[in-house]
Amino acid sequence: MDFEKAAFYFFALILVLAALRVITARNPVHSALSLVLAFFTAAALWLLLEAEFLAIALVLVYVGAVMVLFLFVVMMLDINLDRLREGYWDYLVPALVVAGVMVLEMAVILGGRYFSLAQMPKPPAADPDYSNTRALGEVLYTEYVYAFEIAAVILLVAIVAAIGLTLRKRKDNKYQVPSRQISARRANRVRLVSMPSDKGDSGAAS
Amino acid sequence: MEWLADMIGTPAAVTLWTLAKIVAIVIVVTLCVAYLTLAERKVIGYMQLRLGPNRVGPKGLFQPFADVLKLLVKEVIVPTGANKFLFITAPVLSLMPALAAWAVVPFTDGAVVSNIDAGILYVLAITSMGVYGVIVAGWASNSKYAFLGAMRSAAQIVAYEIAMGFALVCVLMMSGSLNLSVIVDAQRTDLGVLGWNLIPLFPMFVVYFISAVAETNRAPFDVAEGESEIVAGFHVEYSGTAFAVFFLAEYANMILVSALAALMFLGGWLSPVPGLPDGFPWFAAKIAFLLFCFLWFRATFPRYRYDQIMRLGWKVFIPLTIVWLLLIGILMRMSWWPW
Numbered sequence: 001m002d003f004e005k006a007a008f009y010f011f012a013l014i015l016v017l018a019a020l021r022v023i024t025a026r027n028p029v030h031s032a033l034s035l036v037l038a039f040f041t042a043a044a045l046w047l048l049l050e051a052e053f054l055a056i057a058l059v060l061v062y063v064g065a066v067m068v069l070f071l072f073v074v075m076m077l078d079i080n081l082d083r084l085r086e087g088y089w090d091y092l093v094p095a096l097v098v099a100g101v102m103v104l105e106m107a108v109i110l111g112g113r114y115f116s117l118a119q120m121p122k123p124p125a126a127d128p129d130y131s132n133t134r135a136l137g138e139v140l141y142t143e144y145v146y147a148f149e150i151a152a153v154i155l156l157v158a159i160v161a162a163i164g165l166t167l168r169k170r171k172d173n174k175y176q177v178p179s180r181q182i183s184a185r186r187a188n189r190v191r192l193v194s195m196p197s198d199k200g201d202s203g204a205a206s
Numbered sequence: 207m208e209w210l211a212d213m214i215g216t217p218a219a220v221t222l223w224t225l226a227k228i229v230a231i232v233i234v235v236t237l238c239v240a241y242l243t244l245a246e247r248k249v250i251g252y253m254q255l256r257l258g259p260n261r262v263g264p265k266g267l268f269q270p271f272a273d274v275l276k277l278l279v280k281e282v283i284v285p286t287g288a289n290k291f292l293f294i295t296a297p298v299l300s301l302m303p304a305l306a307a308w309a310v311v312p313f314t315d316g317a318v319v320s321n322i323d324a325g326i327l328y329v330l331a332i333t334s335m336g337v338y339g340v341i342v343a344g345w346a347s348n349s350k351y352a353f354l355g356a357m358r359s360a361a362q363i364v365a366y367e368i369a370m371g372f373a374l375v376c377v378l379m380m381s382g383s384l385n386l387s388v389i390v391d392a393q394r395t396d397l398g399v400l401g402w403n404l405i406p407l408f409p410m411f412v413v414y415f416i417s418a419v420a421e422t423n424r425a426p427f428d429v430a431e432g433e434s435e436i437v438a439g440f441h442v443e444y445s446g447t448a449f450a451v452f453f454l455a456e457y458a459n460m461i462l463v464s465a466l467a468a469l470m471f472l473g474g475w476l477s478p479v480p481g482l483p484d485g486f487p488w489f490a491a492k493i494a495f496l497l498f499c500f501l502w503f504r505a506t507f508p509r510y511r512y513d514q515i516m517r518l519g520w521k522v523f524i525p526l527t528i529v530w531l532l533l534i535g536i537l538m539r540m541s542w543w544p545w
Contacts, residue, residue, distance in 0.1 A: 003217075029345060033292075036338070056327040064334025065364060068341065072360050075345050075353070131323050133384055178517065 008048055015041040028074045036067050050125070053132040227319050231308050239457040240270035246501050253505040277453075280446035285348055288443070292346035297444070297451035300339020304458035307332045311465055312387045314475045314486040325386040326374055329466060330367075333421070336459065337363045340423070340430060340440045343452070347443040355439025358512060359423060359430035365519035366417040372527035373414040376407050376534050377470045390474035398480040402473040409530055411471040413523050415496070418463035420515070422456060424500055426507035427515060464496035465489075 018041060021034035039062045046055035109115050126132075140148050214222075244259065244266065251258025260266040284290055310325040312318035322328060337360060344356020378384055380403055381392035395401030404411055420427040431439040441452045468474060468489060475489040510518070 033342070052322070052324050053327070056324055056331045059331040060327065060334055064331060064337075064367065068337055068360055068364055071341055072357065075341070076357070133324055133327070176513075178514075 004048060008045065011041045011044045011048070015045065028077075029071070032067065032071045032074050035070075036063055039063050039067065051132060053136055224319065228309075231319065232305055235305065235308065235458055235461060236454065238461055239454055240274065242457050242461065242497060243273065243453075244270050245497075246504070249498065249501045250505045253502075274450065277450040278447055282446040282448050283443070285443045287348040289346040289348070292342050293443075294448065296339050296343035296346055297448045297455070298339075299342055300336055301451050301455040301458070302339075303332045303334075303336040304455045304462055307462055310386055311462075311469065312390065312474065313489060315387070315484070317486075318387060321385065321387060324384045326378060326384045326389070326470075329386075330371060330374065333459075333462070334363075334367060336421075336455070339452075339455065343444070344440040347440075349443050351436040351438075351442045352440050354436045355430045355442070359440060362423075362427065362429065362515055362519070363421055365516060366420040366523070369413055369519060369523035369527050370417040370421065372524065372531060373407075373410040373417070374470065376410045376527070376531055377403055379531075379534055379538065380407065386469050386474075390469055390476065393473040394476055396480055398476075399473075399478040402471065402476070402478075404471045404473075406534070407471060407530075409526060411467070413527055414471065415467055415499070417519075417523065418467060419500065419503060420519070422459045422463060422500075424456075424460065425504040426510050428509060429512050429515060460497060460500055461493065464493045464500070467496055468492035 015038055018034045018038040022031045022038060025031045025034060039058060043055040043058045043063075046052075046058065113119070213219075247269075248258040248266070258266065259269040262268040262272045284293055307329050309319045310322055310328050312321070340359040340363075341356045344352045344354075344359070347353070377389060381389040383389060383392070389403075393402045399405075423430045429435075429439075431441075436442075441449060444452060472492045473488075474492075475484050475486055477484050477488050
């Protein structure tokens with residue numbers, strides 16, 4: 001077994017174990033941290049496939065940003081585990097159906113006529129000058145520029161909609177206006193008063 | 207290295223050689239951290255008309271070793287109700303990114319552990335994981351103060367990472383590469399300091415450096431520690447070695463972000479004056495100056511209020527970086543570029 005294969009099985013094992021921990025861990029925070037580990041090992045697997053841009057983007061976006069916010073929310077919520085486990089048996093049948101469909105889809109893709117391992121030989125190794133990032137950028141901003149821009153607009157709409165749905169203006173909120181705070185001068189706030197010192201009483205106490 | 211390859215074969219020799227480089231970097235970074243703590247106490251001492259530590263060794267030069275020894279022999283206390291595994295893992299999680307990111311930092315022309323093509327992306331991805339140490343520490347401590355510190359830190363780091371990322375996008379537009387060595391080479395002109403990215407990207411340098419101060423949880427952005435409000439924030443329950451590792455991570459991160467700022471905006475190992483030879487001393491001097499700025503800020507500015515930090519990150523820095531990105535793009539497209 002060469003090094004690449006050994007590395008693949010090592011990361012794949014961790015990935016599967018971490019993914020299992022996500023759904024079996026009792027504590028939601030442990031589940032979220034296992035998901036972080038799963039993302040990270042998935043990125044390592046992508047690195048083995050010479051997709052370094054996607055691998056690093058996966059760590060940067062999912063591990064570095066999305067999961068941080070996710071963890072933030074999971075830690076803040078006081079999740080009642082017993083409530084969460086209610087209705088386990090009711091959901092079991094639909095979940096099994098969904099899982100069966102997913103397994104079937106994977107089988108069709110991996111075992112089918114068009115995408116089986118025999119049809120998809122290993123791509124030739126890229127030459128050392130090849131830059132994954134540059135290649136991706138060139139395709140994304142030329143051939144697929146409309147799809148890219150449409151995706152960007154959809155995301156923008158999603159951001160605006162998310163804010164619109166959750167924004168609640170309270171009437172009794174107190175706001176600070178930073179420009180007014182900055183423009184405050186000493187003369188507006190402080191008045192220095194010159195007081196004559198009381199000379200007549202000096203030495204009386206001593 | 208060749209004699210080693212002859213002796214034990216090429217793959218083993220490459221592995222050993224890389225390991226040796228890693229160990230060398232870790233030792234040097236750790237020593238730098240030790241003396242950075244001393245420098246911090248001395249510099250802030252002089253700024254406040256004090257002498258700073260001067261008892262251990264000549265002029266207090268052995269003070270860091272005394273501190274380390276003290277921290278190592280102290281007991282590590284695990285609070286009741288804390289999650290033991292995560293409590294011990296958290297300091298390691300915060301130190302790992304601070305050291306791993308050095309893999310792609312070139313010290314001078316060609317002196318880099320791994321000259322990978324996506325260097326900046328790697329650094330961004332690895333450093334973005336540092337926040338887990340803080341969050342996990344805050345949660346696993348089972349303490350309200352620690353938890354509040356973790357929440358503050360998470361919000362702050364997410365806010366400033368975006369501005370930092372946009373500032374770096376400007377840098378890579380200027381140099382057309384994600385590789386840190388190429389970014390430094392792109393700043394090489396006959397004009398010395400005038401060719402650096404600092405001049406056309408000065409607002410981005412300011413945004414990057416302030417974001418770096420915020421990302422490393424240093425004063426005036428140290429609300430995650432906030433001694434006066436939440437005691438010591440996320441590491442309030444830590445003692446002994448575990449605390450020392452957090453401390454090490456914070457200072458290693460400071461050195462790292464200073465090195466990155468020096469590479470991307472201040473021309474790395476290039477000399478500021480045309481005619482003088484380039485080399486590692488320039489790089490070290492630039493890092494030292496930026497680190498001095500960190501200490502200077504700490505001695506000068508009062509701590510930001512939490513809502514002011516959020517406002518600065520989201521409402522000031524991010525719009526500013528987007529506008530500057532557009533401006534640089536237009537200038538490059540129209541070939542109105544003086545550089």
